[in-house]
Amino acid sequence: MxxxxxxxxxxxxxxxxxxxxxxxxxxxxxxxxxxxxxxxxxxxxxxxxxxxxxxxxxxxxxxxxxxxxxxxxxxxxxxxxxxxxxxxxxxxxxxxxxxxxxxxxxxxxxxxxxxxxxxxxxxxxxxxxxxxxxxxxxxxxxxxxxxxxxxxxxxxxxxxxxxxxxxxxxxxxxxxxxxxxxxxxxxxxxxxxxPDDPYTIPFGEANLTREGDDVTIVAFGRMVKFANEAADRLAKDGISCTVIDPRTTSPLDTGTILDCVTDTGRLVIVDESSPRCNLATDVAALVAEEAFDALKAPIRRVCPPHTPVPFATVLENLYVPSVEKIEAAVRAVASYRVKEEA
Amino acid sequence: MSGTIIPVTMPKFGLAMTEGKLASWSVKPGETVKAGQELADIETSKITNGYESPAEGILRRHVAEAGEMLPVGALIGVLADDAASDDDIDAFIKKFRDEFSSGEESEAGSAEPQRRVIEAGDLKLSVLESGVDHDGVPVLLIHGFGGDLTNWILNQPALAEKRKVIAFDLPGHGESTKEVGDGSPVTFAATIGKLIEALALNRVHVVGHSLGGAIALELAALKGDAVASLTLIDPAGLGQDINMAFIGGFIEADRRKTLEPVIGYLVHDKSLVTRAMVENIIRFKRLDGVVKGLKTIAQTCFHDGKQAFGLRPVLEAFRGPVQVLWGEDDEILSVSGADGLPESVTVIRYPGTGHMPQLEKASEVNKAVSAFLDKAEAK
Amino acid sequence: MQIARDILLSSYRSMRTIREFEERLHVEFATGEIPGFVHLYCGEEASGVGVCSHLTEKDTIASTHRGHGHCIAKGVGVDGMMAEIYGRQTGVCRGKGGSMHIADLSLGMLGANGIVGGGPPLICGAALSHKILKDGAVAIAFYGDGASNEGSTLESLNLATVWNIPAVFVVEDNGYGEATGSSYACAGNQKDRAAGFGMPYFECDGNDFFAVYQAAGEAISHARNGNGPAMLHVHLARWYGHFEGDAMTYRADNEVAKLRAEHDCLVNFRKRVTEAGLLDASALNDLDTAVKSEIDAAVAAAKAAPLPDEADLLKDVYVSY
Missing domain, CATH: 3.40.50.970 (Thiamin diphosphate (ThDP)-binding fold, Pyr/PP domains)
Incomplete structure (x- = not known):
């Protein structure tokens, strides 16, 4: 090691x-x-x-x-x-x-x-x-x-x-x-x-990098790192998050995602790919279809805007989902309350 | 100790520990504690362990909050009696923090024992040596089925205060070669014989846990002259039964959900089974050859749901001192294995303790082993 | 060039099988019983057979959308092929590939291919396998004049030379890429393309089995002996449209009739072997009869074979998932 x-x-x-x-x-x-x-x-x-x-x-x-x-x-x-x-x-x-x-x-x-x-x-x-x-x-x-x-x-x-x-x-x-x-x-x-030895991680088995009670965050690739950082910040304010790293987008460990969302009732998906027809939409559709009753708040997706990736640093930083944006999305779903009928 | 202020700092469990998480406080500010009373639970990447108060006093402050990750040595609380004023405490905290942050750099560079690879015959074994090399007889720690040398992280530093202590990963385990041969205790003992030679040791005190206990006995049978004493912790080889739900589950379970209850068999206090502990075992099992090796060991050692060897005769024949330590609530190897041993054998049973007293009752085990070794050497 | 009698017989049988298979499909397709579309190899038989007569099961070929002939020439059974084209569970691809995806990797048949220019890159890989595994085999890409303009084909010619792999690129130039003539679509010529990528170029009349056999032999030997890739340019003609149902309004009225009358590779073959006394007409007639009943049986079996069931829909997307 x-x-x-x-x-x-x-x-x-x-x-x-x-x-x-x-x-x-x-x-x-x-x-x-x-x-x-x-x-x-x-x-x-x-x-x-x-x-x-x-x-x-x-x-x-x-x-x-x-x-x-x-x-x-x-x-x-x-x-x-x-x-x-x-x-x-x-x-x-x-x-x-x-x-x-x-x-x-x-x-x-x-x-x-x-x-x-x-x-x-x-x-x-x-x-x-x-x-x-x-x-x-x-x-x-x-x-x-x-x-x-x-x-x-x-x-x-x-x-x-x-x-x-x-x-x-x-x-x-x-x-x-x-x-x-x-x-x-x-x-x-x-x-x-x-580890120095060879080892394998099976496909289609998501990894939970954080386990919490309030909000489930599904993140892909580098976004897992950002999601963990956001979860650690949020923990200090008493918002505890589960962070799911699906590892593979195909096959996708839908079971783990649904289990976690059923537990927390709140879902934020962080995806660095362009927002239309991306993994965030795919996971959102999955949860809407299979775990609708568990949801206590609308699903939030944290994705780049629907633009090509820009060159200038200032624009690129705005483009990539950030820890701050993830944090804000989690806070929004965590504090969401269903409006009472008038 | 009127007015004395005592820092409560992040402890170091095991040589590799550089930081720990304050999982929870067991004592509220203002409460009086005795020395040795549990102050907090500390979680590391390997284990969660209770942290015992270094002294008697009033826990005046929680400097760190539950959930915080802190480097070893960082201030987490302050003990003092009534004589110290709040201002004194504030000043103490400030001073400690200033000094700690300035001292952090230099400590990070200090020499830590490092693993090294020793060739024992065809196999490469990962070995961690610590302690000062006195003229005394060193201690060799043998872990059990599915374990590794980090099973001793709460024991090796304590034992190393007076002796050279050698922990290693058995073949098929940890960072050692994943080849286990026929997986029998005899084969492991033969490999350890080669390790002892490779390390140029004449004699060793052997401490074996679980299957490592059976291996220790076989080593005594094989190289009796090299074994100065035997400490057997919840050892295999003295009884017949074995919890096959543990053995089978350990081999088969590959996800946290399924493995966690299996790991629970190891301890009486199930809260000791942390995410990190389970994750480490999952990672170990992913290594090439590990599951195959574990299956071979299980097949050889525990076929038909029974222990395939009875080593009481070996124990009886061994001429050196023997101590047997056993958790009374061991769910893997029943404590009844400690019954009916020869009178010369020191037996200690730990109530409210599972299969791993060296973890659950670390300080008691450390004291018992140290005292036993002192006595063995005095003879 | 001397060709052994058994090779002559098996080559004739292959060509006749292809002809019979394709002519029968032409008829059966019109009944509406065959789903999708088929691209027939009639008229081009000597090319696939002339090349594949030099190959064993260890050698690899990649074919095109017009792949039935290559499949038969490489040894794929007509029963499985016919059932596949009828979309049956007993088909060589369990009814999931159809006419354009017939493959049998155990015979070194890397697949017909619905993508024009799909085969040449794959063949670079197969040739690389043969080179690294040192099995002495070669890999052959069949492709048309249309595919010769695909970037993937041109890239493959370059890569094959760069890697010095045992690949042979067989351009079956039938004069049309779909409904557009190669005289319009192909700039320059194939010979200069081969030269441009530094590989030897062989050319032959695809209506003459013996010419194809000779030229293919040289191209394949070149590759098999470790000298790198070669190009074989076969001039031939298709007798039917791009696909069945193509009214071929882009071809002159008498073009196909003339081809059938004057450039039939089977007629040419029979004439040559009987005149030279290599084979008896009766032996060839016997083969014709045998092939006809084989195709009759294949069609009957295909029509009677079970359709794929619902479970087949989800099967074999992955080895494991």
Missing amino acids: SKKSFRQAINEALRQEMRRDPRVILMGEDVAGGRGGTSGVKDAWGGVLGVTKGLLTEFGEDRVLDTPISEASYIGAAAGAAATGLRPVAELMFVDFVGCCLDQIMNQAAKFRYMFGGKARTPLVIRAMYGAGFNAAAQHSQALYPLFTHIPGLKVVVPSSPYEAKGLLIEAIRDDDPVIFLENKVMYDDEEDV
């Missing part, structure tokens, strides 16, 4: 799985970097933010494959390799680039098993960075997990901490279905205790 960053946790998960299973390979743009350069330096980048650094040295060029900037071909190749005996982990760099290869994910990998009558296995992991907070603007900052969650056949993982990232990534690599694994790039330097 030692302190590891989100980046190190992911690197270690990849390394341990590549050691365990020779069929696990890595591919993507600059996952090593440096091939064809004039300096002769190999593993020049180890991923654009250094997440895969050092893997080339240990596993060689046959298993750590740099690709051309050519998402349709290599994401499709990853799907094809997965269907024919390998267990590829393909890195899409920024999830926004899915625009260049959505067919290979949505129409190919996700559909094989169903449309081939259950005969295909596609053990593919696609890793990609998501999230605002990096001044990377509209084409490098989106939180697109709802897009993938919408597609049957895909599993979607949104880890909220280094411990979660390692266990969920190893689970993803060992899973026989296509998995989209989304890493919030603002979190790469977050640190916490992470």
Whole structure:
């Protein structure tokens, strides 16, 4: 057990799985970097933010494959390799680039098993960075997990901490279905205790990071951290919150969400993705349908505005849901009282 | 002690503890307390434990409120008698806080015992050593099924005041290799034999808890000369029955809801089972190879719902001193296992205590073990 | 080039099976009993069979929306295919894929594909598997002249060369992408595209099994021997519309009639093997009869087969969920 960053946790998960299973390979743009350069330096980048650094040295060029900037071909190749005996982990760099290869994910990998009558296995992991907070603007900052969650056949993982990232990534690599694994790039330097041994965290099992009586907060990815912070602040004022980290948006642990909402009667959902048809709307619909009688207040969603992610820091800070906004939403539902009939 | 003001500070339970949460106060401001009376419940990432008053006096202030997370050594309350005025108390609090915050940095850098990895044969064992290396015989702590070296966090520091104390994770547990072989106490004992050699120890006092007690006995059978004394806490091997709901539940339960009642079997006071404790066990069980190893151990040691070994003959044959400590309300291994032991064996039964007296009755167990070891060495 | 008698016989049988299968579908589709739409491979048989005659079950192919021929050539059974096209539970995909998604990974058939340009990237992956697993196999992407303009195809040509993988890109150039002629839609030519991505280019007449067999053999050997990808450009023609029901108003009146009369790969094949004394006409006639009854039986079985039930709706979305 030692302190590891989100980046190190992911690197270690990849390394341990590549050691365990020779069929696990890595591919993507600059996952090593440096091939064809004039300096002769190999593993020049180890991923654009250094997440895969050092893997080339240990596993060689046959298993750590740099690709051309050519998402349709290599994401499709990853799907094809997965269907024919390998267990590829393909890195899409920024999830926004899915625009260049959505067919290979949505129409190919996700559909094989169903449309081939259950005969295909596609053990593919696609890793990609998501999230605002990096001044990377509209084409490098989106939180697109709802897009993938919408597609049957895909599993979607949104880890909220280094411990979660390692266990969920190893689970993803060992899973026989296509998995989209989304890493919030603002979190790469977050640190916490992470076991040195390999371990797995099952999909579809939410984690309760706080347990309280008054309000349930469902949050995804980096928003879990914000929700915890808000819950700790609110606890000082006597408002106790349950914070649910669903870990995976597909499958979604609807049982835990409904149980917690039944206990607290109040629900706030924090989702960094664009507000229309996102996970917040999905969870809100679930609770409205299945736990309506338990609700003591309207459901509140804390989401960005329905705009592209802006560039300027001041605007970006306004865009991303904040601890303060979460706190305000919780206070609003906690103090909500049904109006008496006149 | 007229006018004396005594700080009540965040205690340090275990070597790794750097901060703790004041879970609740047991005493209101203005109430008089005796030394050793429980003042508050402190929650750490591992356990919740009662905090005993360092002295007699009136609890004058709650400096920290329930729910607050504070670093070890931070002021949480103030004890004094009537002679101290409120102004004195305020001044004391201010002074303490000023000094504490300035001293915080340097303390963080102080040397703490660190885990290290020792190779015992093919296996890598995670070992935590503490205490001063006197000429005396060191103490080796062996945890039980599903446990790890942190089971001793309330005991190792106390025992280490006078002796070198070695806690370690058994194979298949904690941070050690997850390979358990056939999972039998004999196999574990053989590995410990190699650990003792690797640590270049001649003799050790062995303290074993639960399955660790059975392992301690097998170690005594295997390497009698190396075992200076045996302290067996709620040990396996002396009775027949075993609570299979615990063993099976521990292996199968994988979510907090299902695991929490299983962990409850370990203690008499169920409030000791905290979220953090359950979470740590869930995290342990997620590690590759752990569940497989636990199943192997359970299959070997507890097949057919009975303990697969009777170690009373080993105990009777052991020539060194033996002490048996047992919680009277042990729900996993019945306290009846302590009945009918040879007269030479010191037996202490703790009322209102479950399977883990070293946790539930930490200070009493620490005193009993220390006294027993002192006596053993005096002989 | 000498081709063994058993290969000649099995190739003829495959081509005849495809022809019979497709002609029968043309008839059955008109009855309205077949759901969805089908794209027929009639006229193109020599291409799929000429290529697949060089392959074993270890080799992988990816097909197109016009995939029946490739499936049969790669060994997928006509009973399961027919039942699939009829949307039956006994279909090769349990009635959940239909004509455009027939696949059998155990035979190295990575699927027909409803997305134009869907196959080439997948084949890069399959070829990578063969390279890393060192199984000596190759991966073949069949795609049309229409798909040759897809970015995914062009990216795949590049990636295959960059990775030096055993992939063969087979362009089945039937002159039309849906209702638009390739003379309009394809800039430049396939040969220069291959050259542009640094891979050897082979070209052949797709109505001539022997020409396809020869050229495919060279392209596949190139890839199988570790020399990287190759392109095989097969010139051929489809006899029916883009899909069944296509009135083909974009084609000249006599275009298809002329093709059938002068460029039938089966007629060409029979003529060649009988004239050269390689096979007897009677042996071929026997195969024709056998194939006809096989297709009759497949249709009858498909019509009689159970429909998928409600449980099938939710099954096999994931391996586990």
